[in-house]
Amino acid sequence: MMPPPSAAVQHDQPLIEIKNLSFRRGSRLIFDDISLTIPRGKITGIMGPSGTGKTTLLKLIGGQLRPDSGEIWMDGQNVHALSRSALFALRQRMGMLFQHGALLTDLSVFENVAFPLREHTRLPESMIRDLVLMKLNAVGLRGARDLQTAELSGGMARRVAFARALALDPSLVMFDEPFTGQDPITLGVLVRLIRDLNAALNLTSMVVSHDVAETLSIADHLYVLADARVIASGTPQEIQAETSPWVRQFMQGSADGPVPFQYPAASLQDDFYLSTSLEHSA
């Protein structure tokens, strides 16, 4: 079904290596020469404020976007040098959870999880049924198999999307903002699922998030992105001990700091006509 990792690949090598990656969208620089590695079998957290291109990073790894310069290697393959068919083969070894699940709305829960199996394998129906129910059981939704996607809550949709991402037994699972907008119980469920399944299935997980507490609680290793660069990396303890003012502001959620409260604007004097001179308005 899927190619075994080539013998040349060492198991202590990182699963993903990003080397000197630069990417710009229009005139805006999203990544400026960043390098990072995603170790095998671990959970890596990518944190940063909204708009720093965390989702863009996942799309670059998945080969949906092309970098302006730099390389992304997965398991000894340069993602952006692959042919379309080789890229599709590589993607079968990646699972990606979009922020809102991206479930197919015209299919039931069962058919959503069965979708990758039906598209990529010729397994008999009975085996597809067993596999789908196993994956759904792993996320605790075996009983929800006949629901339509419109009947799912946000948290359940993410769990179904997780089951679907696991359908082809990937080696890498990428989570795009899995915690955003969830109630505390759902948060607890998602955190537990990501941690337990990563260990049980020997996955490599990437969690992109700006939810500090949840990400710190599950990640083995963290990168903090801001202003198109990696500004901090390390274990959760190291990140928490980080002294740079920017990282401290982000971790503590302070309203003012290196990231100013005020969006850049003209001076107060100009905007409110506090000065009496008329030259400014002319």
Added chain:
Amino acid sequence: MMRPVLNVLAHLGRAVLDALARMGRWFVFMLALFPALPASLLRPRLIVDQLYQVGVLSLQIILVAGTFVGMVLGLQGYSILATYGSAESLGVVVALSLVRELGPVLTALLFAGRAGSALTAELGLMKSTEQLAGMEMMAVDPLKRVVAPRFWAGVMAMPLLAALFSLVGVLGGFAIGVGLLGVDAGSYWSQIQSQVDFREDIVNGIIKSIVFGVVAVWIALYEGYDCLPTAEGVSRATTRTVVNTSLAVLGLDFIMTALMFNV
């Protein structure tokens, strides 16, 4: 002084550039979809599902509209023909108008409103909810899995719908002409039989509706696939599908009529 003139010029230039860019993207979409088409013929289940969506669900509006158009043709045709004492030619007037023109054209216009807009909205929503991107990340090509089956279904449904439109139209004309206005039933049918040519009239009508089918689904799928993934973007794309399809169908109809029926 020059400011308003320059503004008008700038607007004009931007509109032309936008239109050119759109045509370019439409062409690129066409090139990308082309290689995806043959493979999807091997998965008839997907095409049959879509035939139900674009074909069967359009039957209601097509059949009702066809009947009424036929009935109106019966009324109008009779009142004109009767003044020349040739009311028994009503059948051929109704049948030729439908088979050559009204069947294919009105079916395509109704199809754009009923099925084309639905296709655009569906694809646009799939795009805005990341379903298409999700499919790509599952190593499934959305052009093959989603777009191509819809294309085939639209191209197959259009001639069938147009044929049904013409059929119920002829029956509607019969009901009015023969049932209400007293045209002889035998001459209604025999005139149709002797005056409607299979190659000249029916085949040309079918060719028209196949061309309209290709154009209508192509525009609908392109607009959905290309739309801005927002609520406003989807609604604009849906409007564009109906407007552009209608204009394209009417323009192509004139060209094809001029080429086919050498008047």
